[in-house]
Amino acid sequence: MNEIEKNNKLIKNNYSYLNNFGGVHSEIFFYDWRDLPIKKGEFKTYLDLKDNELEESKHEYYFESGHGLYIELFSKNSSENLPIEFRIINPNGLHMFNSLSTSDWFKKGIPNIDQLFINEGYERFSYEKFDSIKITSNVMVFMQYWDIELRHPKDEIIIFQDNQILGEKESYGQYYNCHNGTYDVYHCDAIKDKKVLKNSDVQIVFPCCSSSVEYNKDLIVKRWGVTNAYCKKCDKHHNNPDDLISRKDGKKIDYNFEALDGRGNLTDKKEYGYVFRLRDKNTTDIKLDFMKNE
Secondary structure (H helix, E strand, C coil), X not given: CCHHHHHHHCCCCCEEEEEEEEECCCEEEEEEHHHCCEEECCCCEEECCCCCCCCCCCCEEECCCCCCEEEEEEEEECCCCXXXXXXXXXXXXXXXXXXXXXXXXXXXXXXXXXXXXXXXCEEEEEEEEEEEEEECCCEEEEECHHHHHHHCCCCCXXXXXXXXXXXXXXXXXXXXXXXXXEEEEEEXXXXXXXXXXXXXXXEEECCCCCCEEECCHHHEEEECCEEEEEECCCCEEECCHHHCEEECCCCCCCCCCEEECCECCCEEEEEEEEEEEECCCCCCCCCCCCHHHC
């Protein structure tokens, strides 16, 4: 029994935290184990790049990220303790994720990765079919192809050990046992519905005459391609209208959670990541949600 199988035998929950994964490039390539030039030596299993060329997989997925890549991996398992679903979640950009250690969340339980999204107002789950990948080897491989092609020394041995694809100094990916079959891949977003403030609760303070008027979207106009706030009293236009708009109660408008009538987006979308779900011929109505709701 290899290390993957040993690990999977220990899985007891609906969803299990597998590991995190990162790299320089913001895309990941997915492979069936059979499609890689892998050799087994006496003491190690390794990627044979001396006699073979590593080919790009047609299953290439991009993640929204300011720089580099950092993702979290989860699986849902069958009664045989083999994954029938993988979740590759992208928490980059969430304030709470950036300010807390991941261990502070994950040691408290699986739902907490979703709670990071929900705590910041992303309470709705959205998804669309993106791709399908067929597995025939009982092993799915997640790999940063470009890191291997562009960054690893040509004489470096890349080995497969304890679910990790390892070079001498860094990890290039991960691999996990799973059921054979076709995995449908869904790109998922978390959606935030912003609170639309009442016009009567918002004011525009014009610097030309220091007058305060109730917010109205008709006072925000475009002039020569530039958005302005228009003061009817003085017949003047002012740049940067957001600097002039405020709540009447003195509180600052938090555009991350609030919106104005006719100005800006009423919703905000944050990439959740990708869900790989083993296709079941008996199930035609696919529904996805946060893990805590599954």
